[in-house]
Amino acid sequence: MISAIYELPMTTGANRVVKGARIEHVCGDPSLGEQKDFEYGLRITRMALKALETAVDKPTLFDPADMPPAVREVVHAS
């Protein structure tokens, strides 16, 4: 689950929760400009995949800001 208001899914039973940017634009941020907006969305999606790969035993929060720097370089596709 990707959500900007991530405490709610964690309280209500979702076990793998990724921090989204904002309710109106969960996977990205238009105020960053096209390139950085895309990188942000990509980072969030990568984090979602990482969450699927991670063993959890209870609701666990995954923060895209914790992605290691190397994966922030993007093969940009528009």
Next chain:
Amino acid sequence: MRLELGTFPVRDVVFGSRTRWQDGVLEINRDALLEEVRKDPRLTKAALELARPGESTRIWPVRDAIEPRVKVEGPGVVYPGIAGRAIDTVGQGRTHRLAGISVVEVSEVLPHDAGGDFNSIFWDMSGPWGDVLPVSKLINICLVVEADPALTVLDQNDAVHRATLLICDRLAETTRGLKPPETEVFELKPVDPALPKVVYIPCLHSASAMSGNSSSGFFCTTATYGLSQLTSPWVLHPNEIIDGAITGPYRIASSWHIANNPILLELYRRHGVDVNFVGVIAVRTEWTTMAEKELMCLQTAKTAQMLGAQGAIVAWDAGGNEFLEVIHTVRACERVGIKAILLTSEDDPTGGAPTLLEPLPEADSVVSVFIGGSGYPGAAQGAGNVLPRVQRVIGSPTRLVGPVREEVMEVAGPMPPPRYNDTYGFGRLSGIEY
């Protein structure tokens, strides 16, 4: 702050050759008032009709309803800041009110310009829906008003709401210079320091969440001193609310409900008796990140502490993700030792589901005003939770319904009720276990 509130009860309203209040009868010169309203070239329609308690009458669409009040002494104007009104701090001096009536804004103008949010509220003056509404006991002076659809939605909102306020002002003005039959003094006098200190925390849905617009124009939604956008919490003296500093509707809670706020009045009337009412913190809700939501709650709890609060009553006007601000305010208060009560409606319990969107363990003191999923007393007796046909409609005779609003429904006919809520605790409906 000391405020004298003079009440002029209205037991009948008639259209006549003058506009005046005398011995409980409010006479209205309809033509003169409408002539003044129609001076605004933005309006395409303006009419006044009366709806009396007990009638088989349905009023649709109801955008807002306002109790005519006027400041006769002291700074500022009632309902400050909204639709261009003066923003001077209110709550002092003397204010007159006409009780037993409201001016109802009946209009198809959309609440705001982002789409997806439509007028959905109607009132019945009798029958199962009328029975649960406090406003069906009023004589409702309905201003059926429309604005040029070529204008921006913001402009249309401004035009129709100014028209409603104009009618309110003219009606309330009839009491200037008269001695009120009833007077109540509102003052937070120093009281026995042993009395428990309570803060009232109403949480208000904000227009900017839905419309993305942070302008200071008037959207059809609840505003604090005219501002309906997301702002940090407001510290208010309860007198400011009596003078209409929080005004504008959200869904079923109208300006009338807020100004006649039972939670506020209950606390005020028991100030010095069994509580010490320390003030009001209005929280604007529907921020759209976790950090922003939580920030509002933590700041509210800190502010409550600074006011000396030992207890808090938290209420809210909406349904949806803004519940997070509400329940996290309860949590934030509890975590700093302020005993918090939540007044709320409940969601559908089918399947054993929790009835609060985010049920936190700190929400251990809840007053319930409604529960979804089981209709409500009168309407449930009707076929399929539908309200009966009425004889008369004030406003538009048809409405658009359906998932994409393509079906035309007759307003006079059997109609499912709007989503019910009792934000400020007027009634006795509640979710109960059985």
Next chain:
Amino acid sequence: MSPLRVVHFVNQYFGGVGGEEQANIPLEVRDGAVGPGRLLQEILGDQGAVVSTVVCGDNYFNERRDAALASLGQALKTAKPSVVVAGPAFDAGRYGLACAEVCKAAQEMGIPAVTAMHPENPGILTHGSEIIAVPTGNSPVEMRSVLQTVARLALTLGQGKELGPAAAEGYLPRGRKLGMRDDPAAKRAVDMVIAKMKGLSFQTEVPIKLPDRVTPAPRLTSLKRASIALITTGGLVRKGNPDKQSSGNPTRYYRHAVSELESLRGSDWEAYHGGYFNYYVNSNPNYILPLSFMRVLEREGAVGSMHNWIWAMPGVGTPVAKSKRFGEDIARELKAEGVDGAILVAT
């Protein structure tokens, strides 16, 4: 007033027949009170009379249910009770189930019924929303106090009166519904905050009910070979909303084929959702369904593949029970289609 006629239901053990070895005895009717029924009679005093006792083996009731219920029906027709009491079953599972079924059967015949058992007894887990059950612990040690509550409820029900709210009357809540309280909510709120501040006892009107926990699915061990599906509750629809999906509390969700798409474009998709500002998603629908990003990750080899279908609905205003059904249905479809993992974006 003549005493209310009560029929009491017990199993083979409380009926004094024997233990587990007698669990197969068929349903039989005895005159008057038997076993704990005698204590029940003592507590009822002259307000109630246990006119007969129905005894049935735990296994017989559960394995020969139809026969047992038929015999029970006969017994009740004969005895004409004003109320039926079953148990207490405490934590005995088969007995609790039987008690619950007895209550339901009596209710269907128009006879009110009350039982008692542990809140986690299968009888409650299965039938709790349909019966009046006094909560108990595990042990018959508390038989007397339990029967006192049972007797009080039995008399109320037998007299045709309505029970008050569950917490006040001492039975397990069956559910919640709309009702009326004595005072307006504003007064109740002020009363409650004063009580809470003073440390006095009060009752919340909404007992805390925490959401269910879900056992996490095991992690994906080979992401590079995994098929991942995207789901959104952000109200994604094709542009113009040709499916006429509603803007909230939908009657169904929709799935869309996306195998040809590299990205979701604002010319082809939009958001129709009554709970947030749809403007940004209308220009870039990937904000609520990260399709463009998944394509990049597919090409990179970070993931096996993105599934060919996406699922979408507007979540706002949807009751929990309906949402649960949607989730279960989608999960079934995902499994059937060989999907290994799913990413759901909520707004």
